[in-house]
Amino acid sequence: MPGITYNFFDLVDLANTRELWVKKLIELAAVHKNIFLLASDAQVPGNTICEFRDLYPNRFVDVGIAEPNLVGIAAGLALDGNITYAQAFGPFLSTRATDQIHTDVAYNDIPVRLIGTHGGLTSGGGPTHNAILDFAIIRGIPNMTMVAPSDTNQCLRLIEASVTYPGPIYIRIPRGAEPLVYANQDYDFTIGKAVLAKEGSDATIIGTGSAVFNSLKAAQELETEGIKVRVLDMHTIKPLDNEAVLKASRETGIVVTVEDHNILGGLGSAVADTVLEAGVQCKFKRLGVPDVFAAFGEAKELYAYYGYDSNGIKKQIKSML
């Protein structure tokens, strides 16, 4: 399926998922009168959240800085037949409100869509403001679906799909403008199904969320050296696309997972579970935050520092060939 992604040797367009997903929700809310938007200290004059608020004042609540209450209210609304989209700082949403996500949302099994911003190290605010365990937490909760879209347009497709999706979803997005991965939308997007972002037979990189960009960049650069690397965009961490994982691990024999998350409990762990239980023999490596509270700095610098920027991924693949 060549050609669906950008060629990352060129300049790539940036887009801000945090702004644009709400724009999409505004469209959907015009049709679906039971869509609510919940925010936590997020009304910046002129932003899309304010636009939603002004259009649908009765379907908007800002709870201030109070993630457990945000999730509880979102659940209360959903229990009464609404579809609730609740956005908060990812670093605080999955951790501080875990009990509410577990009991109010997941145990009640209701259509709450939690949007955790500032995924991974993208906040640049240091360890208190990094979201490095949301995959692990959400994966461990029954009934939850965990998705980390790889670019803005994919997130918009996810938001569209989420309107009719049964059960609760946690959606992880980055802080601000991030590169677009897909040059066009001519690919199948289904929650729970990986996107084959690049063909290849020598090795497989499985990336998720903002790590897909660097995974593809690494694969495209390796291609110029004659190394054909497959890239799976594993936007859905749970339920994992086991079929795509097993196919890739069997066909290429080398699997490297890349995630902007602690290497414990996230995408890499999920893939390992699948591969090991199926008895597939392959070389395997997890890249991501190496179970440390990250150093200070911007995400780009930190990805390089911890070896999961495109150079780090390339080096890893070469060492396994």
Next chain:
Amino acid sequence: MQAADMKLVARLEDKAVEIRKKLLIMCNQVGVVHMGGSLSMCEVAVALYYKFLKYDLKNPKWEQRDRLVLSKGHTGCLLYCIFADLGMFSFEETYEGYNTIGGRFGMHPNRKYLPVFEASTGSLGHGLSLATGMAFSGRAKKAPWRVFCITGDGELDEGSNWEAIMCAAHYKLGNLVAIVDRNQLFTCGPTEKYMSLEPLADKWRAFGWNVINIADGNDMKQVVEALASLPPVDAVTPRKPICIISNTIKGKGVDYMELVAGWHAGHVSDEKLQEGLVSVENNRKVRR
């Protein structure tokens, strides 16, 4: 406050006696039940389900119903007794299905198995946020129903309650009524000894709520007067939400359970069952 209709009060008092007896029998039949907090909130629950709450027995999801969130999910067994008495299912069903694999009656209620519960609860301190969400829903629908949330007092230690209390007041959700079953006891002892809540009414008022105090929440007359004094339902007009603090006695009605923290949860033996039933009968108020 208007004087209560004493015929109604007497009818509800009799019902409360009946429900307490059913609860004792249930506990004897099934094993461990949260008795203390169920007995303390008995008058409030009976007054709601036999008089003040709007619902349809045959259609638990009737859109016009009042919503009731049981934040103190561990006392779901009291509501099982009430629902069985109302004919939603038989008592035998609850005994057989209580805390068993495949049973519908958990130690804490699950709305999937029993849709009459608005929410599956159990982890304490969650109900007020859930009820606040439902009150927002009611406002958006301009709904003719109210949201009640029955919360324990000990669980008010949980910080998220105060997030919800602040939020409901900020948005002036006048369609929301919180009822605090103020029985003064945690699992292990007095709230005022281990984590004091007083001055509790002042705290709610300071957060922007109207407070109705029931001096004795085990006196049906006072409970009826408090619930009858609620303003007409109005989901739209911004008004202060209402908190009813119902001062009760944990284990009320069964003498050997009253004020005994250990009876937060437990099992009633055959012998203790007879003693308990006699006790409940002896504590019946006789009105002339």
